[in-house]
Amino acid sequence: MRQAGRYLPEYREIRAKARDFVDFCLTPELAIEATLQPIRRYGFDAAILFADILLVPQAMGQSLAFVEGEGPKLEPVRTREALKALNVEGVAERLQPVMETVKGLKTALPETVALIGFAGAPWTVATYMIEGAGGSDHALIRAMAWSEPSLFGAILDALTEATTAYLIAQVDAGAEALQIFDTWAGSVPAPLFERAVIQPTAAIVKAVKAHAPHVPVIGFPRGAAAHLKAYAARTGVDGVGIDHMTPLGFAAEAVPASTALQGNLDPMLTITGGEVMADEARRLVRAMEGRPYIFNLGHGVTPQTRPEHIAELVAAVRGV
Amino acid sequence: MRQAGRYLPEYREIRAKARDFVDFCLTPELAIEATLQPIRRYGFDAAILFADILLVPQAMGQSLAFVEGEGPKLEPVRTREALKALNVEGVAERLQPVMETVKGLKTALPETVALIGFAGAPWTVATYMIEGAGGSDHALIRAMAWSEPSLFGAILDALTEATTAYLIAQVDAGAEALQIFDTWAGSVPAPLFERAVIQPTAAIVKAVKAHAPHVPVIGFPRGAAAHLKAYAARTGVDGVGIDHMTPLGFAAEAVPASTALQGNLDPMLTITGGEVMADEARRLVRAMEGRPYIFNLGHGVTPQTRPEHIAELVAAVRGV
Secondary structure, eight states: OOOTTTTSHHHHHHHTTSSSHHHHHTOHHHHHHHHHHHHHHHOOSEEEOOOOTTHHHHHTTOOEEEETTTEEEEOOOOSHHHHHTSOOTTHHHHTHHHHHHHHHHHHHSOTTSEEEEEEEOHHHHHHHHHHSBOOSOOHHHHHHHHHOHHHHHHHHHHHHHHHHHHHHHHHHHTOSEEEEEETTGGGSOGGGHIIIIIHHHHHHHHHHHHHOTTSOEEEEETTOGGGHHHHHHHSOOSEEEEOTTSOHHHHHHHSOTTSEEEEOBOTTHHHHOHHHHHHHHHHHHHHTTTSOEEOOBSSOOOTTOOHHHHHHHHHHHHTO | OOOTTTTSHHHHHHHTTSSSHHHHHTOHHHHHHHHHHHHHHHOOSEEEOOOOTTHHHHHTTOOEEEETTTEEEEOOOOSHHHHHTSOOTTHHHHTHHHHHHHHHHHHHSOTTSEEEEEEEOHHHHHHHHHHSBOOSOOHHHHHHHHHOHHHHHHHHHHHHHHHHHHHHHHHHHTOSEEEEEETTGGGSOGGGHIIIIIHHHHHHHHHHHHHOTTSOEEEEETTOGGGHHHHHHHSOOSEEEEOTTSOHHHHHHHSOTTSEEEEOBOTTHHHHOHHHHHHHHHHHHHHTTTSOEEOOBSSOOOTTOOHHHHHHHHHHHHTO
16 A cells, blocks of 8 residues: 555545455556556656556455455455355456556656566465554464465466466556565465575466566565575576565575665655655665665655655665 | 463363453463463473563553453553553562462473463564554654654663563572573564563563573574574573574574574464474474474464464474
């Protein structure tokens, strides 16, 4: 809920035009405008498609609603039967409105602004599919991963297949880079990380690269510092997003120098603003001199962010 | 809310005897019984004092209530004035009922069962003090840490002083080891980890060791794998608790071989039970052969845990 320009007054204005949040994401005219708003205001180097990671399970047939103040609610998938009732094939076709958004953005964006497509990583999307809601404990999916590894694996595989098709369709529609958000990678039990995060991500990256070798893929295994080395070494991603809790120096040691690092600024600094924020942004950029680095926050922009702080942040980064 | 025997039917029986949860913790007769219940059932090698990390801010004068189904609610401390209104001195005296519990336990426990005292680490307790509630985002404390470092530091210092006195009083009452729970260490912005976690923990350990050099101190910086090396090197703790998300091999590399490791089993395994749980427990014990290791979960026992699974777990560990 924190992506793109959701903290902007002009976003809240167009948001009111859609019936609900899913409808908003699937109305190309509105999603294009939501993607463009922060670009117009701040002149970022790249735009990220306005969409939601839960569009994929919805396109697979899982019911999804965003309840005001409570976040997403889904009819949980916890049995082989519930999984079988879902439809993996044709997900990209059913998400055609997203592809229309991507195409529209390609026309609307200046040549110099890159367009980033994205999807949630299978583990993170599976937390919502299985738990039926947000949260940070993920007790049900962890219990299932241990006690029903075959069902758990089948859910991951279904999501891997659907997500691969969805991302490839974004590339075909015009996305120039892709990001895979594994927001909840930090809650995976350590012995299951390979199966839950690395395998599905590697499979998606491999398939995307086979289709479009030139498209860079950025992975974001949030909260999983202990696994960064393995993640960078074995998923095939070209860049790794770093959350605000992981020292950038630690990440630079864990990730090969040829792999880009991205992020790391605590999003809370965009609430406080001022010299503290500017100093911290400059420190990160300077620390990364000599290796590929994409300046970004350590997670999404928070709703309480004051728009003028983002302008100050851009100026600080550009001024280094 | 997950400590000791809270998943046991006999616990729920005595819990009903107290007016509220704080009252329960501060009634020695009940807290002694709650501490002893799991020891009687399972014959653990050590007992951990039944108490709550929020007794310290309450003893400092902050209002505290546990709301059924919602967790703790506190009158937030967010200004210099609110901090000044608190009373750091005399915290250990006001927590005298806890010391009565410790004394009673020393008498009641068999000679062979070690008694572990504990407190919350200043950062973790400060998240509740400043946010006024639980949660995992910790937006307010992070914003304060960046924008009002002096107030933030003063709150940490007050908690460090109170916690030190509280832990020393536990040792004087008979605690044979201490644990410092930093449940939310994982949400600290990376550049502030030294100030928020390492400094306060090191100060507490130093003061405790000056008073009682023989008492081992275990620190638990949950979710902070990227900082384990610095934490082990600079806080002075004798042991480090490892959450379920961090591979034990990663922890073993980050922490000196003379420092004990503790924990790591995913608590969800105590819900599923069976051979998966037993195998995983045995794997951890065997992986730690040759270095000091305290078998434990990666966090508290969850309320849904089935008591017979804990018995199976003890048997599996003892059988290695």
